[in-house]
Amino acid sequence: MISLDANSEFIFRNLVAYELSHASGPMFFARYVELMNGIIDTEEDVRLLRERGIVFNHLKSDQEVANLWNGMSKCKSIRLTKAPLLDKVIDDVNRYYNSRWTVKIGKFMKHSVFSSWKFLTVLASIVLLLLMAVESFCSVYKCGGIF
Incomplete structure (x- = not known):
């Protein structure tokens, strides 16, 4: 004390x-x-x-x-x-x-997620562009039966 x-x-x-x-x-x-x-x-x-x-x-x-x-x-x-x-x-x-599990999760998030935010941003942009390309393709060629 x-x-x-x-x-x-x-x-x-x-x-x-x-x-x-x-x-x-x-x-x-x-x-x-x-x-x-x-x-x-x-x-x-x-x-x-x-x-x-x-x-x-x-x-x-x-x-x-x-x-x-x-x-x-x-x-x-x-x-x-x-x-x-x-x-x-x-x-x-x-x-x-x-x-403690909260500390382990916090360290994992800081090390794996927050330190690689640039990579995750690029990856999300590429996925978004691919989805937009598929949507554009399907709107022109009517591929509703495939999806």
Whole structure:
């Protein structure tokens, strides 16, 4: 559970900077900030975490919490470190997310359909022209018995 208020961003940035200045071991807090930044992108993400008791929001809105975590990615000083426990949690979350059928369908649509829209447009145009040619041919030569 994490409680967020108006001072949270400053505290997080200072804790990350302190942890980076004494980099004698794995940087757990920097990885936690990275994890939360990866989880929270929109107001809807914050609402889901708040409803499940993971995030306690003392800010004005859920959008401010999303902006707080998304703003933490602007910390250029955060470098990736190996924290085995957090790495396992991140891998588990990614594995769960990528195994959902809605995500699989979305990735398929983005990769197969939306990236090939030019090809599909040309194909649809050719099919339309062929159908128009068949219709014109049939209107002249009365091929109603064939179709």
